[in-house]
Amino acid sequence: MRNKTKKQLQILQQVMQQQNLWQAIPPDQKAFLSTEPFAMDTMEANQWLQWIFIPRMHALLESNSPLPTEIAIVPYVEEALKELEQLEDLLAPIAEIEKLCKNQ
Numbered sequence: 001m002r003n004k005t006k007k008q009l010q011i012l013q014q015v016m017q018q019q020n021l022w023q024a025i026p027p028d029q030k031a032f033l034s035t036e037p038f039a040m041d042t043m044e045a046n047q048w049l050q051w052i053f054i055p056r057m058h059a060l061l062e063s064n065s066p067l068p069t070e071i072a073i074v075p076y077v078e079e080a081l082k083e084l085e086q087l088e089d090l091l092a093p094i095a096e097i098e099k100l101c102k103n104q
Contacts, residue, residue, distance in 0.1 A: 002061055005100045009057055012049065012093040019086055021046035038076050045080035049073075049094075057097070067101050074098060 016022045023046075031042035038048045053073070060067055074095050081087055 001100055001104050002067075005057070005067065005097055006061055008093045008096045008100065009054055009061075012090075012097070013054060015086075015089050015093060016046060016050060019084065019090065021090070022050060023047065026051050038073075038080075040076075040080070045077050049077070067104060069101055069104065071098050071101055 013022065027043055027047050031039060031047070032051070034040075034042040036042075038045065039052060040048075043051070057067070059065075074091055077094060078087065078091060081090065084090065
């Protein structure tokens with residue numbers, strides 16, 4: 001399960017890179033201090049995925065820490081990036097990660 005989760009995180013990163021959602025420069029440090037869900041007051045959805053979600057999930061996997069069992073990221077990303085042409089391609093690995101976490 002952990003290997004499948006890691007694979008889906010890699011797929012998510014690849015899809016983000018293919019869709020030009022991956023950024024070379026992180027947001028300002030203040031953006032990381034947000035207390036809002038998904039840091040929605042300081043980051044775009046793709047920034048949150050890249051700079052917070054993916055690194056935190058990798059950190060949990062690498063430290064053998066428990067993964068969250070109740071996560072619901074798809075609805076937020078679906079709404080926040082609804083203008084994205086290939087949104088389904090982006091949502092697929094996120095939905096798979098959610099499923100893997102819920103079924104662990």
